[in-house]
Amino acid sequence: MNLFDLAGPEDIESIPFPTTEDGLLPYIRGRQPVLLNGVREALPFTREWSYDYFRKHLKTIRIQRKSDDGIFHYLGFERIPIGDFNDIMETTHDGYALEPLKGRGVSGDLPSEIQVSLPRFVPETGFRVSNLYVGPGKNTSLLHYDETHSLLMMLEGRKRFILFSPEQSDCMYAYSPFSLRAIRENRVVDSQVNCVEPDLKSFPKLGQARGLAGWLEEGQALFIPAGTWHYIQAEGRNVSVNYFWMQNSLKDWLHQPLLNFWIKRRAIDVLDVLRKVKHKVSAA
Numbered sequence: 001m002n003l004f005d006l007a008g009p010e011d012i013e014s015i016p017f018p019t020t021e022d023g024l025l026p027y028i029r030g031r032q033p034v035l036l037n038g039v040r041e042a043l044p045f046t047r048e049w050s051y052d053y054f055r056k057h058l059k060t061i062r063i064q065r066k067s068d069d070g071i072f073h074y075l076g077f078e079r080i081p082i083g084d085f086n087d088i089m090e091t092t093h094d095g096y097a098l099e100p101l102k103g104r105g106v107s108g109d110l111p112s113e114i115q116v117s118l119p120r121f122v123p124e125t126g127f128r129v130s131n132l133y134v135g136p137g138k139n140t141s142l143l144h145y146d147e148t149h150s151l152l153m154m155l156e157g158r159k160r161f162i163l164f165s166p167e168q169s170d171c172m173y174a175y176s177p178f179s180l181r182a183i184r185e186n187r188v189v190d191s192q193v194n195c196v197e198p199d200l201k202s203f204p205k206l207g208q209a210r211g212l213a214g215w216l217e218e219g220q221a222l223f224i225p226a227g228t229w230h231y232i233q234a235e236g237r238n239v240s241v242n243y244f245w246m247q248n249s250l251k252d253w254l255h256q257p258l259l260n261f262w263i264k265r266r267a268i269d270v271l272d273v274l275r276k277v278k279h280k281v282s283a284a
Contacts, residue, residue, distance in 0.1 A: 003143065003195040003231050004162055006206070007213035012163075017042035017119075017221065024121040024223060028149065028247055031225040033163050033212060039153045039221050045115055049155045051089075051134060051239050054099075057111050058082045061134070063095040071140060072096040075186065079107075085134075089237065093136035101241065103129035118243065119151065126246040133240045143172065143191035143231045146224070147261045148244040153221040157238030162211040166227035169256040171209040177263040183271060188264045189257075195231050216240075227258045 014035040018024050019042055027034045040047045054061075062079050064072045077098065088095040100106045102116040116130050128148055137157075145166070152159075164172060173192045175182035193203055200207045216222050216232075224230055226248050252258055 001198060001200075003193070003198060003211070004160070004213055006164075006198075006209050006211050007162055008210035010212060012212050012214045018121050021120050027223060028225065031166065031228065031252070033225060033228060034223050035214065035216070036151075036221040036223060037219070039155075039219050043117065043119065043153075045117060046153065046155060046241070049239070049241070051156055051237060054114075054132065054134065054239070055082055055086060057113050058099070059109055059111075060107070061085050061097045062099050062107070063088075063097045066094055066096075071142060073142065089134075089136045093138075095136070096139050097132065097134040099132040099134075101130045101132050103127060103244075105129060116241075122151070122243055122245050123247060128244040128246060130241060130243050133238075133242070135234050135238045137234060137236045137238065139234045139238070140195065141230070141232045143193050143195050143229060144189045145172075145227050145229045145257050145261075146189060146244065147226055147248075147258060148246050149226050149248075150224040151221050151243045152216065152224065152232075153241050154216045154218050155239045155241060156218060157234060157236050157240075158218065159216045159238060159240070160213070160233045160235065161216055161222060162213040162231050163224065164209055164211045164229040166225075166229075166252075166255065166257060168209050168229065169227075169260075171205040172229045172257070173203045173206065174257055174260055177260050177267065183264060183267050186268070188261060188268070191229065226252060227256075229257075 012033060012035055014037060017036040017038045059082060060079050061082050062077050063085060064077050067073050085095060101114060118127060175187040175190060175192060193206060198206055253262060
């Protein structure tokens with residue numbers, strides 16, 4: 001079996017892309033995933049966005065190499081010329097691009113031609129970052145959640161997804177917030193489950209989970225509420241852009257998996273302080 005075998009009978013709801021500030025609010029409050037249709041019509045600045053567009057305008061791009069398990073873990077990155085990345089896309093496929101376009105981590109080399117605006121329903125006060133993702137095909141994510149809300153817009157290609165509600169966190173086998181090894185490896189939002197070949201003997205509760213599965217097609221966007229577990233698998237060359245923003249209630253933080261996330265982040269902060277103290281002592 002694979003993770004998609006855990007999909008339930010329900011279809012994900014599909015609506016027109018909201019163009020008002022409160023257009024997505026019912027889904028945010030209900031922590032309900034939804035597909036949004038008409039990205040390019042609602043956000044005109046995306047109409048020309050494609051792999052060829054970004055290859056033309058970017059001089060360099062930030063990429064990650066595959067780990068031994070064949071997955072891109074979003075841990076270590078390198079910046080390479082866009083021509084070198086194109087060679088990877090055409091030959092080895094051993095690279096996945098993650099380039100911040102707006103918000104945190106944006107490169108000083110980002111050309112002025114690439115202008116990113118926020119959808120009306122994304123509050124500027126809560127906005128974190130908008131990323132460009134480019135993959136050669138068959139690239140997959142880990143089973144994980146984000147502490148922020150996420151909007152993933154498909155600009156070229158398609159991706160298959162399966163989502164599990166925060167209420168099913170007990171079935172997702174997150175790394176323990178008290179595991180020093182997991183904290184050191186930054187396994188803050190990841191599941192221990194192998195999505196390609198799930199081991200129900202080691203993770204028996206996983207078999208009780210029921211996911212919401214579907215396809216994200218070009219011109220659509222997928223809203224993934226904070227704390228929603230998700231696994232995404234690309235088919236063919238793919239280009240997508242997402243938005244991350246914080247709009248969580250106190251109630252959200254008091255329940256899993258966001259409570260687990262809060263504990264892990266505090267533990268990482270403590271480790272960072274200890275490392276700095278150790279470095280100062282060693283230098284002295």
